[in-house]
Amino acid sequence: MSGTYLGMPSFPEAARGAVNNPTLRANLRHATHTIRAKRAVAVEELADWGLLREAGKQIKDRTLRYLDTYLVELENKVTAAGGVVHWAADAQEANRIVVDLVAATGEREVVKVKSMATQEIGLNEALEAAGIAAFETDLAELIVQLGEDRPSHILVPAIHRNRGEIREIFARTMSEWGRPAPEDLSDAPAELAEAARLHLREKFLRAKVGISGANFMVAETGTLVVLESEGNGRMCLTLPEMLISVVGIEKIVPSWRDLEVFLQTLPRSSTAERMNPYTSTWTGTTSEDGPQVFHLVLLDNGRTATLADEVGRQALRCIRCSACLNVCPVYERAGGHAYGSVYPGPIGAILSPQLRGTQSDIDASLPYASSLCGACYDVCPVAIDIPEVLVHLRERVADQGGKGHRLEKAAMTAAGWILNHPAALATGERLASKTRTLHPKNPPGAGAWTQARDLPELPGEPFRDWWKKNRT
Numbered sequence: 001m002s003g004t005y006l007g008m009p010s011f012p013e014a015a016r017g018a019v020n021n022p023t024l025r026a027n028l029r030h031a032t033h034t035i036r037a038k039r040a041v042a043v044e045e046l047a048d049w050g051l052l053r054e055a056g057k058q059i060k061d062r063t064l065r066y067l068d069t070y071l072v073e074l075e076n077k078v079t080a081a082g083g084v085v086h087w088a089a090d091a092q093e094a095n096r097i098v099v100d101l102v103a104a105t106g107e108r109e110v111v112k113v114k115s116m117a118t119q120e121i122g123l124n125e126a127l128e129a130a131g132i133a134a135f136e137t138d139l140a141e142l143i144v145q146l147g148e149d150r151p152s153h154i155l156v157p158a159i160h161r162n163r164g165e166i167r168e169i170f171a172r173t174m175s176e177w178g179r180p181a182p183e184d185l186s187d188a189p190a191e192l193a194e195a196a197r198l199h200l201r202e203k204f205l206r207a208k209v210g211i212s213g214a215n216f217m218v219a220e221t222g223t224l225v226v227l228e229s230e231g232n233g234r235m236c237l238t239l240p241e242m243l244i245s246v247v248g249i250e251k252i253v254p255s256w257r258d259l260e261v262f263l264q265t266l267p268r269s270s271t272a273e274r275m276n277p278y279t280s281t282w283t284g285t286t287s288e289d290g291p292q293v294f295h296l297v298l299l300d301n302g303r304t305a306t307l308a309d310e311v312g313r314q315a316l317r318c319i320r321c322s323a324c325l326n327v328c329p330v331y332e333r334a335g336g337h338a339y340g341s342v343y344p345g346p347i348g349a350i351l352s353p354q355l356r357g358t359q360s361d362i363d364a365s366l367p368y369a370s371s372l373c374g375a376c377y378d379v380c381p382v383a384i385d386i387p388e389v390l391v392h393l394r395e396r397v398a399d400q401g402g403k404g405h406r407l408e409k410a411a412m413t414a415a416g417w418i419l420n421h422p423a424a425l426a427t428g429e430r431l432a433s434k435t436r437t438l439h440p441k442n443p444p445g446a447g448a449w450t451q452a453r454d455l456p457e458l459p460g461e462p463f464r465d466w467w468k469k470n471r472t
């Protein structure tokens with residue numbers, strides 16, 4: 001994944017700043033509560049929501065089971081329609097393909113539709129290293145880029161910013177990138193949106209290369225689909241001469257009939273809309289209409305390894321609606337940056353450690369970034385059992401060792417032995433009762449546990465002795 005996140009500390013450490021920042025917490029609380037309330041109303045409207053959810057789950061599961069077949073079908077259809085398909089095993093390969101394609105045109109700048117896959121691989125940084133400027137055109141992504149920030153939410157990447165902060169970023173930085181913000185810019189949403197629109201318009205009209213992701217790819221016709229609210233995506237997809245789409249291999253659906261299910265569940269789950277304002281679809285190239293050169297980069301980058309895990313593979317069903325973030329009590333307090341990945345919140349906690357492995361501090365800590373309350377599972381439109389995957393990944397992290405886990409393992413081994421030897425257990429209990437006044441309040445190694453909890457006091461008499469006296 002992106003080098004931007006390399007060397008991130010563990011989740012608790014990374015979250016400390018956010019948890020102690022009242023402005024950030026207020027921004028997050030306000031935004032997540034507003035979106036979640038609207039989503040609940042939008043979902044309630046559909047009497048067959050449960051059936052749609054189950055259909056989405058089953059379509060995704062079946063597609064993942066025959067992923068190789070559908071991907072080859074897609075490749076054939078895209079090629080027949082005039083597109084070129086590239087296969088990228090990892091981030092490095094995907095970046096190399098895109099950089100080479102753009103460099104071959106001689107262009108030094110590209111416009112981008114919001115795309116999580118390109119953020120995952122750190123494409124902007126790779127383009128910059130090759131002397132190519134990438135301009136984000138989604139309003140929230142623009143705010144993140146101008147503020148030299150990182151996205152903190154799947155749907156609203158600048159959710160951690162309030163209107164005043166956005167006004168300040170626009171006023172300070174727009175002139176460095178192109179058309180400056182108006183001098184009398186206020187923090188009224190309409191004025192901010194207009195400033196962004198004017199700033200971006202000149203880039204749309206100038207750019208010869210557009211880069212996108214896709215929400216879905218339809219195998220039966222080789223069609224890519226982008227859902228968005230602002231219209232910037234439509235501009236990126238239609239105005240440039242060359243379009244390069246970088247898409248994770250799990251984004252495929254077999255047919256338009258299958259797509260129909262997600263076109264109902266995704267808008268309601270994400271923006272709480274009955275239908276998203278812009279649905280753009282394109283199949284290869286069309287003479288004298290839209291980009292005349294189309295490249296599709298199919299990205300693996302850990303997805304095949306994730307698919308091999310029977311429990312963890314359900315994370316690949318995700319349609320990136322962000323509903324799980326908006327109900328998560330941990331995300332609400334910690335914010336998105338602490339997850340150390342372009343995928344924050346509950347889905348990030350199960351996806352990033354699978355795509356990247358659990359070796360780094362941040363990835364080994366992510367499966368623990370949850371209270372396991374299950375709210376994420378309840379709202380997920382493709383019924384990903386996130387708590388189940390979290391527990392499964394915790395097991396994987398524990399198995400690989402590490403300081404805390406070694407201690408836990410040693411304690412469990414000792415407990416196993418003593419529970420198998422009743423006489424030793426009885427002696428131990430009596431000894432523990434007799435010496436209870438000498439026990440430390442914070443036993444070594446249990447600091448994280450006792451910091452917020454009282455260690456229960458041992459009774460003066462073991463239960464077995466009490467039972468003998470009172471019940472026999």
Ligand code: SF4
Nearest residue numbers: 318319321322324380
């Ligand atoms: S895990 Fe489910 S709820 Fe969360 S973003 Fe993905 S599809 Fe949406």
